[in-house]
Amino acid sequence: AAAEKGGYASFMHKEIAEQPRAVADTLLGRIGADGALILDELRIPAAELREVDKVVVVACGTAFHAGLIAKYAIEHWTRLPCEVELASEFRYRDPILDARSLVIAISQSGETMDTLMALRHAREQGSRVLAICNTNGSTIPRESDAVLYTHAGPEVAVASTKAFLTQLVACYLVALYLGQARGTKWGDEVLGVVRDLADIAGAVERVLGDMEPVRELARSLAGAGTVLFLGRHVGYPVALEGALKLKELAYMHAEGFAAGELKHGPIALVEEGLPVVVVVPSPRGRCVLHDKIVSNIQEIRARGARTIVIAEEGDDAVLPYADHVVRVPVTPTLLQPLVTTVPLQVFACELAVARGNEVDQPRNLAKSVTVE
Numbered sequence: 436a437a438a439e440k441g442g443y444a445s446f447m448h449k450e451i452a453e454q455p456r457a458v459a460d461t462l463l464g465r466i467g468a469d470g471a472l473i474l475d476e477l478r479i480p481a482a483e484l485r486e487v488d489k490v491v492v493v494a495c496g497t498a499f500h501a502g503l504i505a506k507y508a509i510e511h512w513t514r515l516p517c518e519v520e521l522a523s524e525f526r527y528r529d530p531i532l533d534a535r536s537l538v539i540a541i542s543q544s545g546e547t548m549d550t551l552m553a554l555r556h557a558r559e560q561g562s563r564v565l566a567i568c569n570t571n572g573s574t575i576p577r578e579s580d581a582v583l584y585t586h587a588g589p590e591v592a593v594a595s596t597k598a599f600l601t602q603l604v605a606c607y608l609v610a611l612y613l614g615q616a617r618g619t620k621w622g623d624e625v626l627g628v629v630r631d632l633a634d635i636a637g638a639v640e641r642v643l644g645d646m647e648p649v650r651e652l653a654r655s656l657a658g659a660g661t662v663l664f665l666g667r668h669v670g671y672p673v674a675l676e677g678a679l680k681l682k683e684l685a686y687m688h689a690e691g692f693a694a695g696e697l698k699h700g701p702i703a704l705v706e707e708g709l710p711v712v713v714v715v716p717s718p719r720g721r722c723v724l725h726d727k728i729v730s731n732i733q734e735i736r737a738r739g740a741r742t743i744v745i746a747e748e749g750d751d752a753v754l755p756y757a758d759h760v761v762r763v764p765v766t767p768t769l770l771q772p773l774v775t776t777v778p779l780q781v782f783a784c785e786l787a788v789a790r791g792n793e794v795d796q797p798r799n800l801a802k803s804v805t806v807e
């Protein structure tokens with residue numbers, strides 16, 4: 436087993452380190468020299484994609500967080516309404532679906548019972564189902580109309596890391612492909628994003644190269660009781676994922692919130708010394724959100740929070756209110772989760788180690804939940 440871990444302390448350490456490669460492999464062969472998406476493997480004719488009038492994403496756990504991020508990209512690049520549903524809720528509701536709805540089922544293992552049942556529920560109503568999956572020939576892709584495989588390679592650690600990043604890449608590809616097929620928003624902006632996607636593995640690599648301060652910070656928080664995570668726009672699901680990782684691995688109480696909701700409850704939790712991780716949107720483009728989150732950081736710090744800020748390189752506006760700053764490379768806003776999630780994975784992994792937990796096999800959890 437030690438040899439399989441390739442010298443890493445755990446499969447999770449190894450899988451975190453493999454992310455640049457996993458991201459690059461998932462993009463491989465799917466973007467043409469002219470920047471057009473090549474996803475013939477989806478086998479859904481462009482004419483049918485043009486008929487789609489609604490997208491519904493179903494998934495569980497970390498894959499659900501990938502879906503929440505996908506919503507921002509799908510709506511922006513395709514102008515289609517998009518809903519994201521926990522598979523366990525969706526399967527027991529009466530969702531409004533028909534033949535023009537495209538249902539995307541995201542699953543690393545391809546065997547999660549609730550996600551499988553959700554896709555059956557969708558197909559019974561005549562919807563097309565596209566699986567985004569990491570496991571060749573597993574049940575979910577076999578029962579779907581089409582599949583886009585993530586090429587993360589086998590993921591052994593129970594807590595998902597590299598599969599998540601590749602699920603994001605796959606979601607971006609699907610969103611861009613839908614946009615391309617439908618002729619919506621297809622112009623310089625999207626071509627620019629495609630180019631940036633091609634560089635993203637390098638950006639992930641850069642983040643990984645500078646994680647020692649994050650590990651040190653994690654060790655210093657081993658005795659903390661609670662950690663809060665704040666984000667907005669695509670940073671909001673990243674905050675949820677950061678909190679989930681901490682629960683799974685460190686067995687700590689952790690919550691992720693949309694920063695805009697701070698005044699509707701979460702700020703009441705802030706007390707002296709409470710660690711709060713804030714995922715800061717880029718100051719470029721949607722700078723309104725950036726400014727708003729900087730005032731949130733100011734507000735929680737004034738109430739005693741220990742602020743841990745994940746911010747883009749060159750974003751100095753956060754400095755006066757940050758106890759710790761973790762830098763991520765500049766990326767287009769919608770792609771930012773590919774870099775901001777990585778420090779949160781490393782943070783949770785190191786906290787688990789510091790607390791003496793079994794990183795690859797957290798208590799009470801299974802890699803694939805094949806029962807209800």
Ligand code: G6P
Binds near residue numbers: 497541593594802804
């Ligand atoms: C379990 C795993 C998670 C995973 C979730 C969904 O809870 O521990 O890491 O995100 O199942 O799994 P799937 O294989 O459907 O992506």
